[in-house]
């Protein structure tokens with residue numbers, strides 16, 4: 189030890205303590221540092237324990253500072269040793285086993301402990317918290333011997349633990365006290381979307397349940413609830429929150445409340461003693477996430493090193509659940525009250541939700557589900573207390589049809605160098621700029637390997653990309669590939685190419701051979717792969733029902749009260765008195781709640797009970813209208829030349845021909861047509877995937893229209909003279925879209941992505957190519973069958989499906 193150097197003792201070898209030390213080492217050499225930590229490990233990234241549990245990382249992968257780092261920086265480390273108290277008088281830190289370490293300054297960074305419910309049985313064997321490597325190892329061991337697990341507490345930690353245990357093959361029920369999951373971060377809407385998604389991933393839930401006792405002898409065997417019901421469980425994980433670890437401070441006479449009380453420079457009530465991280469209470473708040481501890485650590489480091497610093501004024505926290513395929517984000521205020529203005533956008537089809545909360549027109553909070561690309565931008569705007577403007581609204585809500593300029597990224601040039609970009613790993617903008625400039629790094633992956641940024645939740649990736657773009661300018665290429673979901677880095681085109689090259693036949697095979705990080709995939713990739721396989725092998729691919737969403741499995745759309753809708757085909761929007769009578773009879777017999785005329789010119793029988801669905805289909809004896817499917821939905825027609833005095837073409841007749849010919853095929857997304865008898869366009873071709881308009885000399889064909897949230901007018905593709913040409917071009921467009929569209933991508937997005945000129949070149953100019961596309965769609969059409977008829981024939985499977993015995997592991 190250097191004689192004149194001050195002695196700094198850090199109590200706690202966790203993320204907060206060591207990140208403060210890292211900052212101090214950058215600022216000064218004036219300290220001889222000793223770290224005392226009760227865990228028998230060097231400093232590791234606690235947040236990555238979730239990944240260790242689910243199997244994608246090992247303990248070695250998550251070590252942040254190995255023993256060599258302590259040695260290289262002259263730090264004395266006492267691992268596996270707990271501190272008992274700080275002796276202010278003798279200026280010594282004393283460990284439980286009697287070691288006395290002299291100090292001039294102390295940093296307390298003792299973190300938190302899992303909160304274990306004080307109920308009978310909570311001390312039984314098989315009951316653990318989830319906080320450290322020891323807990324994680326217990327969970328990994330339990331999964332080898334036991335099957336049924338209960339996780340008490342549906343917060344961030346509980347859900348990540350539950351997903352990890354499901355990945356390990358356990359049957360997991362999350363027992364949650366409230367009616368909404370993650371009620372401390374999400375509003376009701378996002379919480380219910382989250383629950384539905386996690387159920388698809390195999391987690392079970394018992395909501396609104398208060399556990400009053402853990403049952404069993406020496407080992408836990410179940411949970412008893414306040415209503416006296418019981419749940420069997422051979423293993424219980426308690427994730428009901430955390431308790432700041434204040435014992436050392438309290439026993440040393442330092443002021444404590446819920447946490448160790450500090451001022452704006454992280455100083456405690458004892459002179460020379462600081463506190464940082466989860467054990468700390470600042471202005472009445474104790475934090476439970478890493479971003480605040482990095483912010484605190486930077487200010488503490490400057491203050492203790494004698495470098496001028498701004499005071500710590502608290503942190504605005506944001507959270508992102510680290511479960512693959514579940515994109516959920518929340519920052520700032522998330523429940524709206526009377527004083528708030530709310531901007532919200534929910535898309536049931538894409539299963540996305542975005543809510544921004546304003547107070548006096550200032551952004552104060554946001555919740556995202558399904559698509560969290562805007563998370564970094566929102567986080568920054570909310571931190572800066574940004575005022576909402578028309579332009580910002582258009583940028584954030586993507587209102588392209590109303591003159592918005594599309595989305596804009598966050599402005600990285602205005603960020604200061606010591607602003608934290610990666611909250612999970614405490615990496616600042618300055619560090620990232622430095623490694624790009626001085627080490628020549630050019631990709632996100634290289635920055636990840638070098639600095640750790642993006643290594644954990646991945647929420648900071650868009651900002652890291654923007655910093656790369658900002659520093660490198662034109663040299664920047666997005667070298668980091670965007671996978672179709674969190675389970676893979678492969679793009680849609682790469683997956684399709686690999687399926688063809690390697691002859692892969694099932695979703696399982698695709699995931700195994702192409703190295704999926706999640707063995708079961710997720711709700712994004714499983715239906716997508718099932719679609720691509722069906723498109724590539726129309727004759728041999730065995731459709732995987734469990735990889736389809738509920739509506740497609742049931743061949744009907746589920747409603748919010750749990751009943752279903754039945755929509756039979758009415759080709760070209762034309763029906764007959766006989767069909768109408770059948771619909772009326774069936775509706776009366778099965779107590780249909782409402783018969784609705786749809787926007788697609790057909791009838792929707794709303795409110796059919798699940799168990800009645802097969803009987804309703806049988807008695808209607810009409811083809812399925814595919815109202816639930818990513819398939820050809822409707823062909824809307826106007827009256828046309830059969831009756832209309834302006835009509836130059838038989839739109840009703842052509843609509844019915846097209847609908848009969850191309851029904852039943854799977855598409856990347858739903859697909860709608862319209863046929864008009866003249867340019868007056870009464871059937872609104874401009875908002876359909878294919879819009880057809882009759883004229884004196886034949887037909888004009890439009891593509892890529894959409895009347896939904898992101899409205900888009902269709903583009904004119906070409907004019908044709910004959911009905912045969914029209915049918916061939918329609919078939920070729922559909923097959924080209926089937927073969928090149930990303931799963932869930934509507935034609936409005938597809939046309940913009942691949943370009944109208946390219947579509948013209950393939951469909952209009954290349955006549956041979958068009959014929960080949962038509963042959964392929966004809967072949968695929970030969971393989972399809974009406975799903976209602978098929979379900980009625982397959983009585984055993986249908987019986988199981990409609991009497992509640994559904995397949996497991998479904999979406």
Ligand SMILES: Cc1cc2nc3c(=O)[nH]c(=O)nc-3n(C[C@H](O)[C@H](O)[C@H](O)COP(=O)(O)OP(=O)(O)OC[C@H]3O[C@@H](n4cnc5c(N)ncnc54)[C@H](O)[C@@H]3O)c2cc1C
Pocket residue numbers: 199200201202203204205224225226227234235236237238269270271272297298299300318319320345433436464465466467475476477478479481508510612645
């Ligand atoms: C599984 C899991 C996943 C998480 N995921 C995220 C996430 O995605 N994002 C996020 O922001 N946060 C996440 N967190 C929370 C995050 O890990 C914590 O906020 C962070 O680790 C707190 O750091 P800390 O240094 O204050 O406490 P800790 O990391 O707990 O470190 C405190 C250390 O002090 C030691 N100690 C305690 N008492 C003594 C004593 N008397 N003597 C010596 N040593 C002592 C402890 O053993 C411990 O090693 C997660 C937490 C867990 C458990």
Ligand SMILES: NC(=O)c1ccc[n+]([C@@H]2O[C@H](COP(=O)([O-])OP(=O)(O)OC[C@H]3O[C@@H](n4cnc5c(N)ncnc54)[C@H](O)[C@@H]3O)[C@@H](O)[C@H]2O)c1
Pocket residue numbers: 305340341342343344345346348363364365366369370371372397398399427428429430475476477507508509510
């Ligand atoms: N991705 C992330 O950011 C992440 C991941 C894991 C952990 N963490 C952090 O780790 C800490 C611990 O996480 P946590 O989820 O335990 O804490 P939490 O406080 O966020 O959630 C605990 C949940 O348990 C529920 N609960 C409380 N008592 C209950 C009872 N008797 N029965 C059933 N449910 C009950 C609460 O309603 C709450 O939703 C938090 O600070 C969290 O932010 C963060």
Ligand code: SF4
Pocket residue numbers: 826827828829832833834835836839864865866867868869870871
């Ligand atoms: S689009 Fe033309 S043909 Fe069709 S109903 Fe309207 S006016 Fe008549």
Ligand code: FES
Pocket residue numbers: 609610611612613641642643644645646647648649
């Ligand atoms: S913010 Fe989570 S990895 Fe960067």
